Structures are given as structure tokens and as C-alpha cells.
Amino acid sequence: MGPRRDNAENMYYFSELALTLNEHEEGVAPTDSRLRPDQRLMEKGHWDEANTEKQRLEEKQRVNRRRRLEACSQGCGAEEAEKEAEVYVPLWFEKRLDPVTGETACVYKGGYWEAKEKQDWHMCPNIF
Known part of the structure; x- marks a missing residue:
């Protein structure tokens, strides 16, 4: 383990590597977790906005899951629909x-x- 930054206590005592793992990188897939808008807001210290954004993202995931369930249930039985909806x-x-x-x-x-x-x-x- 290498030397810590001067302000390590403000960085949760993370190593230099840990601190750089989430750095922005150009040209990555639009699904890259480093592009999560809630995470970026949190990193900037905008806690309330980050929480609101996280809730929006979670609701979007729930809606997408419901859509997959509904789409499958039209052609499947209930048990098959649940299994199909879980498949990713x-x-x-x-x-x-x-x-x-x-x-x-x-x-x-x-x-x-x-x-x-x-x-x-x-x-x-x-x-x-």
C-alpha cells in the first residue's frame, strides 16, 4: 500500500488506486457506471439532488421490469412470465x-x- 494523500481523512482513507477507479473516461459505453448521474451529483456534494436522481433511476428500472413482465405475460403463463422477466x-x-x-x-x-x-x-x- 502506497503513501496516503495529505487529506486522506476526507477521502475515507482510500488508496490512490481506489480514488481513481471512478474517474471519468471518454468514449466508454453509455451504460458505464461511471456515468451514473446520481453518483456524479453525490461526488460534487449535491446530496439532495443525488438522492432525487437515484430515486428516479430506481423507478425507471422498476418501470422497465414491469414492461418486460407485461410483454411476456401476454404470450406466457404467469409462472413463465416471472421467469422470463428475470432473465437478463x-x-x-x-x-x-x-x-x-x-x-x-x-x-x-x-x-x-x-x-x-x-x-x-x-x-x-x-x-x-
């Missing part, structure tokens, strides 16, 4: 069984770096 297919990862541990792991399946190079994010949902 990540863009750049897939679940695989690790042959050594026997555990399910998320493994990169490709595509992110190519999309970043081309700046082609058409496949990303609008989550913010």
Missing part, C-alpha cells in the same frame, strides 16, 4: 461453469473493445 442477457459476458471450481462464473465473450474502438453503442440500453 449481458452484452459482453456470459455465464459458464468453471471446470475447476464447479461454480458459475461470468466470462467475457467479446465485443466491448470493438464497440469502444468504433464508438458504436447502438446495442446499449438507455439505463440512465
Whole structure:
């Protein structure tokens, strides 16, 4: 562990690495968590606005989930609709069984770096 910043107590005593993990980076996917508007407001010390924004984002997620449920329930039974609504297919990862541990792991399946190079994010949902 390296030396701490002079004002480490104001930075929750995080290491230099931890402090830089959330730094803004140009050209990332629009779904990158570093772009979360509530988080950015919090980092600027706008606590009330950050909380309001977080609530808006959470409600948006609930609405999207309800839409998935409704869309599936029109063609499925109730039990199948609930299962279908819970299914989420990540863009750049897939679940695989690790042959050594026997555990399910998320493994990169490709595509992110190519999309970043081309700046082609058409496949990303609008989550913010």
C-alpha cells in the first residue's frame, strides 16, 4: 500500500488506486457506471439532488421490469412470465461453469473493445 494523500481523512482513507477507479473516461459505453448521474451529483456534494436522481433511476428500472413482465405475460403463463422477466442477457459476458471450481462464473465473450474502438453503442440500453 502506497503513501496516503495529505487529506486522506476526507477521502475515507482510500488508496490512490481506489480514488481513481471512478474517474471519468471518454468514449466508454453509455451504460458505464461511471456515468451514473446520481453518483456524479453525490461526488460534487449535491446530496439532495443525488438522492432525487437515484430515486428516479430506481423507478425507471422498476418501470422497465414491469414492461418486460407485461410483454411476456401476454404470450406466457404467469409462472413463465416471472421467469422470463428475470432473465437478463449481458452484452459482453456470459455465464459458464468453471471446470475447476464447479461454480458459475461470468466470462467475457467479446465485443466491448470493438464497440469502444468504433464508438458504436447502438446495442446499449438507455439505463440512465
